[in-house]
Amino acid sequence: MIALRPAQFLFLFLLSLPLAGALAVDASYYPKRPGLRWTYSSGETQVMGAPVVHRGVSVTPVSHQFGSTVFTQDLLEHRADGSVWLRGVNTGGRLTWYTPPLNIYPPGPLRPGQTWTGVTAGLRQRSTVVGVAPLRTPAGAYNTLKIRTETVAAGKLSTQTTYFVPTVGVVRYETADGSVIDLVK
Template structure:
């Protein structure tokens, strides 16, 4: 699988970890619960590096860019809106200089903290997402040992449903992706 193909199947689903919290208003998560501070970097066993850039204003919305790179080349960039309630919304994806801007954004994470059994969903004209925290998993990875929240996300695009499981550690981020085809990609550092 080429680097761009890995990004499209894995990250769009990963960024699509989504959506609207069911179950009422929750307090904002602790500072850094979702770790999108500028300069944050993650390197995965697939060779991908994700890099958080400084916030910019695009189409009147303050967004935080997260670049997905292989060998120093950016293949995609997610534009995330970090809302005051602690939720994270995908406003657009830039692929090869072409921006897909979502007039109806997709909720990547509801306000934290997340807990097993929590569900959320969202949709726009391009796709719909349904996510559920299915439990906790103890993981021993190249980057360390973690107790991670397992999040199953079903993404529907043009009637086709794919499922991905991500393993999220508060304040650290995603430490493992298990893609729809069964591939496992771990945080290296």
């Protein structure tokens, strides 16, 4: 199993927000169209791939890259109820498959006060929509949902805050060490 620092682990999936809506939810609430790209002030670009079947599960790969070099790839499952699950992470050609998968997002739409949890592979997380916040980034001005995620791994607590915009994705995240990373395009 690949050991990731909690901030790295959260970075791998919190910026990757695809989700197929169900139950009268707009299917683009969590964007998931193949070819979507998000570029952040850290220099990272994330690229949404076309769905593939891996271990009998349809997953959407999200590549995390700097320049043309892919460093990691998340494998996200979009369930019929609209929830998103992290099924695995591919790092350096080595796949870590999560059994059980990690619940990344509940069915949308998200609302202030909503909380969800996930547990897998020695990781435990709790995410809460703590409110709404207007925000300006190099990519534009947004009304965001502010999400606080606490992760416990190897007995250590790490907290991150993401700023999510329906149909767009994450436009800012604040890492556990206080770094602020904005969407630039």
